[in-house]
């Protein structure tokens with residue numbers, strides 16, 4: 001039973017038109033009110049996992065977990081249980097047989113209940129495996145000897161990194177994205193609950209205001225620096241780029257990961273108050289684009305082609321040599337592209353009255369080397385001008401298996 005149907009059947013919560021996606025209860029003569037797109041479900045099944053090229057939702061709740069059991073059967077049963085729950089959660093249903101309120105009053109409910117009455121909100125749940133799932137202290141785990149992708153190794157140290165291991169890495173990751181934060185949090189909370197006795201949370205991160213559009217149909221959102229972010233991102237409509245740069249192909253190896261992707265996470269703190277004292281012109285020179293329209297400093301509107309050779313009236317490069325977009329551009333990095341899918345975050349204040357804010361950077365790629373190549377161009381005080389205002393404090397790399405069909409479980413190919 002769907003969360004909404006349950007409430008309807010119980011006679012609770014006639015949801016007013018315009019609220020929660022416009023499910024109105026009117027006269028039977030009224031034309032049906034279509035739920036707003038942002039409230040609809042995204043199919044969980046498919047060749048690829050949802051949540052990668054899916055048009056980026058507004059909210060993120062990402063959790064990294066470590067296995068607390070060393071038993072292969074526990075890992076497999078966890079992935080099966082997660083898959084069963086994820087099918088329900090992404091469809092907007094309660095988990096378990098009895099859900100949140102229909103079970104025995106004497107036991108804890110199967111579903112925690114905070115999403116009752118909320119629509120699916122385009123929830124996607126994307127699962128990944130960190131290098132430490134495959135081996136620890138040089139020893140294979142879970143009978144996965146020889147199954148670790150060669151490319152799945154911890155990212156190298158980059159100049160300027162100030163990484164905190166407590167909020168980095170993880171055996172497993174779940175990226176929950178939705179247009180309602182409560183739906184994303186409910187999903188992660190219930191998946192964590194299911195994992196009890198087999199895996200426990202290492203760290204989690206909430207995000208808002210997607211900083212990347214992944215579809216041409218989306219407007220470009222802004223990051224905490226106030227700039228449009230995601231303009232030159234790979235978009236789902238660009239099929240060739242998606243196949244070339246996002247999905248692991250049959251010749252890439254290993255076979256179990258074909259149609260999957262590598263996820264890179266970086267929590268990047270911003271020195272927001274320092275940035276806010278930088279002049280508008282200074283900010284634009286650092287990024288290499290205008291703050292208003294997001295157009296490149298070489299001229300044109302937001303989606304104008306960047307001209308890295310263009311010079312200004314003063315004879316200097318229009319897009320400065322150490323600007324962020326020049327150093328991140330494919331022409332500076334051997335043609336390499338990545339699919340960005342990051343989110344803004346504010347973790348309150350730091351106790352000194354400064355915002356603990358930044359970008360939870362997320363990228364999907366066919367090979368982690370794509371991210372490494374670009375980050376090597378950006379990192380260090382002699383490179384990207386932006387580095388004066390940001391610091392990378394967390395890192396992660398995960399192999400995200402292919403999608404799942406109507407039967408089977410996420411990651412099944414790994415155990416075949």
Ligand SMILES: C=CC1=C(C)c2cc3[nH]c(cc4nc(cc5[nH]c(cc1n2)c(C)c5CCC(=O)O)C(CCC(=O)O)=C4C)c(C)c3C=C
Nearest residue numbers: 227228229230231232233268325328329330359374375390
């Ligand atoms: C290693 C990859 C990247 C990191 C880390 C990164 C951090 C980061 N970026 C911004 C803001 C912007 N980035 C923009 C473009 C852009 N950034 C990367 C890669 C990383 N960014 C790429 C590949 C690109 C596209 C370059 C191109 O092809 O032109 C932009 C411009 C708008 C856009 O195209 O998206 C902004 C703004 C911040 C604030 C940040 C760390 C906090």
Ligand SMILES: [Fe+2]
Nearest residue numbers: 229324325328
């Ligand atoms: Fe960037």
